[in-house]
Amino acid sequence: MVRKAFDEQLALLKALLVKMGEYNCEAIADAVTALETQDAELARKTKAVESLVDEKEQQIERLCLKLILKQQPVASDLLFVTSAMKMITDMERIADQAVDISDLVIKMSRLPYADSLEEITDMAERVQDMVRKAAEAFVETSGEKAKEVCRADDAVDDLFEVVKGKLTGIVHKDIEEDNNGEQALDLLMVAKYLEKIGDHATNIAEWVLFMITGEHKKLN
């Protein structure tokens, strides 16, 4: 086979991206489960997973630069390498936000929640699904799955607005009762981080579409 070494390096790049995607899903799953169960111990574990994500990001970045320098990729190879470099930025941010959620979970773990978390849990399930599906779209080179991810972001944005409305009401009530409304604001932050994770999953899906079509379009 011509360019065997290059093909092996591209396969390695793909394997590293898949692994980084798995760590990402694990970080969100841990953060969300910790949130739902108020499990501070599990929340702390997210940090360890996030450092694995960071490690993979640096590894992939180095490999991409090496491939550009040594192999001068063109056409589909170039699209693959450039989209990999763009995707890892969003993947790294997702892991950061999982840690941000976990930090709030640890802070809120001693008191019962001021809200039922129904919409926040719904948001969490949806963004987890988006991140998982974006990774699958990449592995399977599936434009259809990537588009599904982009479409799913609207529901997450809508849920955030619902959560914001409910929590604003709780903050008002807290203040009337001489409470500072801090927990409601923390939960609002959690919802915002989840909403941002949805945005990053959408970005990843857009880079998957770029890898397939060569065109980068903002789909959400």
Place this chain on the structure above:
Amino acid sequence: MLFAKRKKTSEGAASQAARTGTSAPVGAETAQAEEQTSYEGDICVKGADLYYGDFQALKNISIDIPEKNITAFIGPSGCGKSTFLKCFNRMNDLVQGCKITGEFRIGDVDIYGNIDVNELRRNVGMVFQKPNPFPMSVYDNIAYGPRTFGIKKRAALDEIVERSLRQAAMWEELKDRLTKSALGLSGGQQQRLCIARALAVSPKVLLMDEPTSALDPISTGKIEDLCLELKQDVTVVMVTHNMQQAARISDKTAFFLLGDLIEYGDTDEIFDRPKNKKTEEYITGRFG
């Protein structure tokens, strides 16, 4: 205007001979002047076939090459790209047994019709893989073409030599060495001198057959920069095996394989999103 447009000649033994590769009587092309023609404009080829004896080297090629652009021909060895390039100044006329059919136009000139081949070659210059300066001074190399076309006055030749060397970005480095032998120049300088020599007769088209494959990266860079400057005035058509070079400097790229034109389009498109799988395999280095 130093080089007046020559006049079109009628279909004669020469153009007939050009299509069949037989030798033509000397001066047959220049006889029977008719009307004015212009080589300014796009290069248009329709349904071109080329045979070396029984072997078909080019198969039904149609292509429109825009003027004042750089167009790169890429493809594996033996794909027909150099053969096709040589059709534009009828270099293949010199090949015994070579037969060409189809339509070739440069500007409004049917180059296999009733034309003066010397005039064609003045308008369509060529630079080869290996620098080939004449064994004479730098000045005489540049002045050779203009002298052939009847320019004898020293002042006019001085002006052409300076203009051509400036166009080839060599005037500053060679202005004090004009009387020195061109063979004493470095490989890169010799190649740029050959480009200056081609420019001396004010061509409309410059054909380049792997012009940098024998040069170091610095000389290659200078020639690439030069091509980008030249395309303001001249149509450049270049055969190259260097994919990065094609991607760097050309506006259009044509991929040839086994005598077929597989894909032709904007260079950015070809190197980002080639439409044909064979193009993709070739430019990504997975062909073979």
